[in-house]
Amino acid sequence: MPTLFTRIINGEIPSTKVWEDDRCIAFRDINPTAPTHVLVVPRQEITRLDQMTEADEGLVGHLMRVATLVAREEGLNDFRVVVNNGAGAGQSVFHLHVHVIGGRSLSWPPG
Numbered sequence: 397m398p399t400l401f402t403r404i405i406n407g408e409i410p411s412t413k414v415w416e417d418d419r420c421i422a423f424r425d426i427n428p429t430a431p432t433h434v435l436v437v438p439r440q441e442i443t444r445l446d447q448m449t450e451a452d453e454g455l456v457g458h459l460m461r462v463a464t465l466v467a468r469e470e471g472l473n474d475f476r477v478v479v480n481n482g483a484g485a486g487q488s489v490f491h492l493h494v495h496v497i498g499g500r501s502l503s504w505p506p507g
């Protein structure tokens with residue numbers, strides 16, 4: 397079964413895309429937690445961060461770089477990049493994704 401995010405990548409489920417390349421896409425979170433809340437998602441289905449292999453290092457680095465490019469396009473100087481790994485850490489979609497969150501003051505530590 398394709399993941400929810402693969403279905404978004406394939407255009408079966410609508411999304412508001414802000415970035416697209418041969419390795420990943422980025423689209424606005426449907427339930428934003430801040431004025432900017434974008435998800436950067438690899439086309440390759442990796443269930444969660446701790447399932448990445450050495451072969452995925454370049455891809456994961458690319459996701460991080462795209463996160464910064466999206467933040468720049470959003471006009472953000474300060475922003476947060478989050479990966480939830482596992483249900484106990486808040487992961488609800490089991491297709492690796494990087495949250496880019498900004499546009500308001502962000503407290504630390506997160507909940």
Ligand code: AMP
Pocket residue numbers: 400409411424425426427428435479480486487488489490
């Ligand atoms: P996580 O809880 O870290 O797995 O993040 C999953 C994120 O996907 C949540 O912030 C959801 O709001 C978001 N989300 C779920 N369904 C959609 C959708 N159809 N389009 C955009 N974002 C979604």
